[in-house]
Amino acid sequence: MHFDLPDLRLFIHIAESPSLTQGARKAFLSPAAASARIKALESQLGSRLLYRDSRGVELTPAGQRLLQHARLIMRQVDYLKSEFTEYGTDAAGHIRIFANTTAVTEFLPEVLAGFLAERPGVTVDLQERLSRDIVRGVLDGAADLGIIAGPVQAPGLQVLHFSTDRLVLAVPLGHALAQRQSVSFNDTLAYQHIGLHEGSTLLSFLREQVEKLGGNLALRIQVSSFEAICRMIEGGVGIGIIPESAARRHSRTMQLAILQLDEAWAVRERSMLVRELDALPGSVRALIDRLKQGV
Incomplete structure (x- = not known):
């Protein structure tokens, strides 16, 4: 059985x-040429790969399996190219990262700014994903590196711890809770919350905790960043649960009170996920080393 790399890359694109x-x-193919190549691939495999209708395409179970293997093959090809680039082992290449909300909005922009400034031959594709999608993406080869917070169930992956953060409650000065040192999550549910946008990992995590309590998370407004949450809190719109690193930073310029959450899950271990560290190209390993130096 013979596979052409362009056909595998075409299949991934589709x-x-x-x-x-x-x-x-x-x-960079015509639809007719692409369709002919996919049909030839299906004939070679003896399996239908796509369902096609007026709404688009959908993968068959065989197509899902091929996609997983095709991604891994093409990532390895990309790794091979980057290892033999003229720029050196860690100065060139493309890195795809799936990360949670805190990583994407808080510490990765600063880390990547310095990292990329030193390596003009490196490009990065950074995508915010839910925890389960981060794990699946690294397993399937859709991402080189996953960044996640909290307990990790990732059999088949290497889990590399690199820092610790804590979730805290931020309230406006003068709020009924402002004079307390700590509070339970259940006690916060009596107040209106400011939350992140739909699809953010933190909002999904908090909703899971609410469901365990059998309570209700009253969201007054949802915004796209921790800075926006803090501005809403400062304005008296509501309260919010955010990472302590973000709360401390914004409290330097905003009128906020910060309370500890009396919950074991409030302490969040940050981890990096990879399939096989030693098999990664130099640019990815260099970024992992940079993150291990401290965030």
Whole structure:
């Protein structure tokens, strides 16, 4: 059985696109040529890979399996190219990162700014994902590196701890809770919260904790960043649960009271997820080393 790398890359483009036409465009092929290549691939494998209708394409179970293997193969090809680039082992390459909300909005921009400034030949694709999607993405080879907070269930992956943060409650000065040193999560549910946008890892995590308590998280407004949450809190709109690192930073310029949460889950271990550290290209290993130096 023989596979052409361009056909595997085409299949990935189509699988990650809403339609065959858009996938073909990413591969710089006409829809007819792309369709012919996919049919030839299906014939070679003896399995149907795509369901096609007026709404676009959907992967069959066989297509899902091929996508997993195709991603891994193409990532290894990319790794091979980066290892032999003229720039050196860690000065060039492309890194795809799946990370949680805190990583994407808080510490990674600063870390990546310095890292990329030193390595003009490196490019990065940073995507915010839910925890389960981060794990799955690294397992499937869709991402080189995953960054996650809290307990990790990731069989088959290497888990590299690199820092610790804590979730805290931020309230406006003068709030009924402002004079307390700590508070339980259940006690906060009596007040209106400021939350992150739908799909953020922190909001999803807090909703899981609410569900365990059988309570209700009253969201007055949802915003896109921790800074926006703090501005809403300072304005008296509501209260919010955010990472302590963000709360301390914004409290230097905003009128906020910060309370500890009396919950074991408030302490959040940050970890990096990889399939096999020694098999990663130099640029990814260099970024991992940078994160291990401290955030």
